[in-house]
Amino acid sequence: MNSHRFENSSALLFFGVVLNNVSVAKADNPIVQTIYSTDPAPVVYNNRVWADANAWAPQVVPRNGKFYAYLPMRRRGGSMAIGVGVADNITGPYRDALGKPLVENGEIDPTVFIDDNGQAYLYWGNPNLNFVKLNTDMISYSGTVNKVALTTAGFGTRPGNAQRPTTFEEAPWLYKRDGRYYMMYAANCCSEDIRYSMSTSATGPWTYKGVIMATAGKSFTNHAGIIDYSGNSYFFYHNGGLPGGGGYARSVCVERFNYNSDGTIPTISMTSNGAPQVGTLNPYVRQEAETIAWSVGVETEVCSEGGINVGFINNGDYIKVRGVAFGSGATSFSARVASAASGGKIELRLGSTSGMLVGTCTILSTGGWQSWTTVTCPVSGASGTQDLFLRFTGSGSSELFNFNWWQFSNGN
Secondary structure, three states, X not given: OOOOEOOOOOOEEEEEEEOOEEEEEEEOOOOOEEEEEXXXXXXXXXXXXXXXXXOOOOEEEEEOOEEEEEEEEEEOOOOEEEEEEEEOOOOOOOEEOOOOOOEOOOOOOOEEEEOOOOOEEEEEOOOOOEEEEEOOOOOOEEEEEEEOOOOHHHHOEOOOOOOOOEOEEEEEEEEEEOOEEEEEEEEOOOOOEEEEEEEOOOOOOOEEEEEEEOOOOOOOOOOOEEXXXXXXXXXXXXXXXXXXXXXXXXXXXXXXXXXXOOOOOOOOOOOOOOOOOOOXXXXXXXXXXXXXXXXXXXXXXXXXXXXXXXXOOOOOOEEEEEEEEOOOOOOEEEEEEEEOOOOEEEEEEEOOOOOEEEEEEEEOOOOEEEEEEEEEEEOOOOOXXXXXXXXXXXXXXXXXOEEEEEEEEOOO
């Protein structure tokens, strides 16, 4: 089994962190995303908190009918350490599997890979690169910690730094494809680029192959991952390219690419469009309001009905959802909303914020920002596959309402 291929999956799930929060996102394609949950960083085991801040770059792998999340966090009153959470579902909830770190002493950036023979490996590190062989329980390891020899033949040359002679910096990502092992990593802080090495073994020795993605995008870090999904290869990374973005205000990005004939990875450039959409979105099943291809003005918050909702909505804000498959036509639209103010309206437009208006839902005050009700309005003219714009309008300069989910009906 190749743990980074998702050929038979109906959806792609992204698991990441936003500084001190752990987030799970589900995408029916690599463009339209739905954030399902956000949980506080502290890791609790038998009412004991051992980690209290700084949830950083994690990775989740499935095994034994469970999902294992490897997360670097600050040990209470101490330095960074890597713990393990376990869950029955990739979206959680996760529980601390050990009540203590799996590896500690300032360690960050775990990557986990299960080889074809069943042996699992955990790599991590900055400024060193280390690994252990995980046991089949995925929460313990056999033997000692192995320190990878960071040679210039294996990881390239960093000029002008005798203490750090190779390009390796942090953020390793280990995977296997067509019998070849790939070690991708962030290089040359700061600002970082993405490079990679290859081997015939999960434990090396490694041969340096070069730069995948050059420094760009207004972020002094980058952290990448590669998967195969639905017959294509995708390169995930982050930058600070959105308005207000930067080193600590990062955006998740994805590009589609093709491997070279010899298995090497081509140079990949950052783009604002990203990968083309895979499939379409079904509007006739309930969609979370945070299903977003692009948005202006809105934010998310914890919802009293579970998960999160879209909030902080002001006049003129909007959400864009790409590739909505209306088919022969929608007849009505329902939205789950709440408002402690005077409410507002949701305009349903096709193609742009000034495109064809196919419906308008009016939201009145519900008596509280988490006092939820469902409103329904008629729809006419929404057919075929369209980009849907949910445009929010209302009077005054204050927030209008909160928004939890939506669903169209076609009368069936």
